[in-house]
Amino acid sequence: xxxxxxxxxxxxxxxxxxxxxxxxxxxxxxxxxxxxxxxxxxxxxxxxxxxxxxxxxxxxxxxxxxxxxxxxxxxxxxxxxxxxxxxxxxxxxxxxxxxxxxxxxxxxxxxxxxxxxxxxxxxxxxxxxxxxxxxxxxxxxxxxxxxxxxxxxxxxxxxxxxxxxxxxxxxxxxxxxxxxxxxxxxxxxxxxxxxxxxx
Amino acid sequence: xxxxxxxxxxxxxxxxxxxxxxxxxxxxxxxxxxxxxxxxxxxxxxxxxxxxxxxxxxxxxxxxxxxxxxxxxxxxxxxxxxxxxxxxxxxxxxxxxxxxxxxxxxxxxxxxxxxxxxxxxxxxxxxxxxxxxxxxxxxxxxxxxxxxxxxxxxxxxxxxxxxxxxxxxxxxxxxxxxxxxxxxxxxxxxxxxxxxxxx
DNA sequence: TCTACTTGCTTCGACTTCGAAGCACAACCG
DNA sequence: CGGTTGTGCTTCGAAGTCGAAGCAAGTAGA
Numbered sequence: 001x002x003x004x005x006x007x008x009x010x011x012x013x014x015x016x017x018x019x020x021x022x023x024x025x026x027x028x029x030x031x032x033x034x035x036x037x038x039x040x041x042x043x044x045x046x047x048x049x050x051x052x053x054x055x056x057x058x059x060x061x062x063x064x065x066x067x068x069x070x071x072x073x074x075x076x077x078x079x080x081x082x083x084x085x086x087x088x089x090x091x092x093x094x095x096x097x098x099x100x101x102x103x104x105x106x107x108x109x110x111x112x113x114x115x116x117x118x119x120x121x122x123x124x125x126x127x128x129x130x131x132x133x134x135x136x137x138x139x140x141x142x143x144x145x146x147x148x149x150x151x152x153x154x155x156x157x158x159x160x161x162x163x164x165x166x167x168x169x170x171x172x173x174x175x176x177x178x179x180x181x182x183x184x185x186x187x188x189x190x191x192x193x194x195x196x197x198x199x
Numbered sequence: 200x201x202x203x204x205x206x207x208x209x210x211x212x213x214x215x216x217x218x219x220x221x222x223x224x225x226x227x228x229x230x231x232x233x234x235x236x237x238x239x240x241x242x243x244x245x246x247x248x249x250x251x252x253x254x255x256x257x258x259x260x261x262x263x264x265x266x267x268x269x270x271x272x273x274x275x276x277x278x279x280x281x282x283x284x285x286x287x288x289x290x291x292x293x294x295x296x297x298x299x300x301x302x303x304x305x306x307x308x309x310x311x312x313x314x315x316x317x318x319x320x321x322x323x324x325x326x327x328x329x330x331x332x333x334x335x336x337x338x339x340x341x342x343x344x345x346x347x348x349x350x351x352x353x354x355x356x357x358x359x360x361x362x363x364x365x366x367x368x369x370x371x372x373x374x375x376x377x378x379x380x381x382x383x384x385x386x387x388x389x390x391x392x393x394x395x396x397x398x
Numbered sequence: 399t400c401t402a403c404t405t406g407c408t409t410c411g412a413c414t415t416c417g418a419a420g421c422a423c424a425a426c427c428g
Numbered sequence: 429c430g431g432t433t434g435t436g437c438t439t440c441g442a443a444g445t446c447g448a449a450g451c452a453a454g455t456a457g458a
Binding site for chain 3: 049051077078079080081084085103104105106
Binding site: 079082083084087104 | 435436437438439440
């Protein structure tokens with residue numbers, strides 16, 4: 001089922017043991033499923049998207065206020081996307097955005113009473129869903145392991161240059177990645193701009 | 200950091216131990232990070248999105264052809280979204296879509312030579328990224344656990360009514376979910392249609 | 399077999415998401 | 429100081445994503 005490799009009959013395809021592949025695929029698939037369920041729940045009960053929920057969670061946990069960047073990084077999200085979502089949340093009266101006294105450029109975000117109320121209202125159900133989906137089939141030992149493992153993995157990943165770290169080259173002079181020969185997989189995804197790579 | 204609850208000072212908020220919450224958040228965050236990295240890699244090397252990669256993987260592993268629904272379910276994806284992506288992949292010559300002899304409604308999807316070639320070309324790099332991000336900080340024992348745990352979780356989730364199972368009520372007579380009092384969290388996300396819930 | 403219901407897929411419209419580009423302030427450095 | 433570079437956020441345009449609605453083929457029952 002998880003196949004992909006198990007089916008090709010090859011062992012240790014390209015240097016990865018099938019066991020690893022299986023773990024990887026199971027992980028991604030499970031999380032994907034979990035996220036869908038959670039999202040559905042949050043939507044019906046509270047009219048929130050998962051990102052919005054996460055934002056409220058962060059803000060709720062944060063002592064005072066957070067800058068947009070802190071928030072975006074915390075949630076693994078694009079900055080522009082955050083601007084959009086923050087706009088919605090603000091319009092909904094769940095958060096406030098204001099200037100920072102320290103840094104004129106920064107925008108400080110804080111959760112409102114309504115936001116906290118809503119968050120508190122959905123949290124129990126959220127947890128219920130997560131428990132039903134994720135924790136039900138796990139023993140306490142599994143759980144301990146999972147937490148330990150994923151924490152380590154996350155920290156490891158966090159160590160890598162974070163999402164927003166990519167320095168914005170001011171002058172794209174010779175910055176083109178130009179890594180791949182771009183042989184087989186040319187077009188696709190329509191991501192190629194009209195002009196680029198005349199077909 | 201993972202806070203949200205650790206900060207509120209409460210223990211076992213709403214019946215979930217902080218340990219569970221931590222595991223949950225670490226899990227989601229790690230996968231989120233992983234996915235971003237993977238996506239970036241696939242995009243630069245092969246011009247594929249993660250979904251497209253997954254689709255190719257499924258099709259590559261599949262002996263013969265798969266129907267759209269099988270494919271969508273396998274990848275945890277909306278049907279309409281699949282139609283869109285399949286269109287792109289087909290236009291790119293990586294897959295083919297054709298009618299099914301058994302069921303006139305069904306569409307059978309198969310991977311082409313080019314598709315298989317591209318997939319084989321990206322796979323090694325993909326694996327390299329995953330290994331660097333996910334497996335590096337793990338021991339063989341961790342890996343075994345992770346695979347075991349996530350497989351169990353996934354199967355558990357799969358048991359729940361699958362994404363596409365929601366029966367399309369033909370007559371919305373009295374089908375309104377009508378579960379929540381819809382108190383605090385009304386509008387937001389602009390998801391509310393112009394007409395619904397006059398403001 | 400005619401009619402209703404189910405099921406597979408696509409179309410449609412609305413929303414979300416992202417990266418690139420832009421704007422404004424901050425931080426250096428001579 | 430004045431210029432250059434870096435940083436925080438938003439705007440903009442292009443895609444991607446989803447659910448609802450629609451179409452057509454299967455299926456069940458009278």
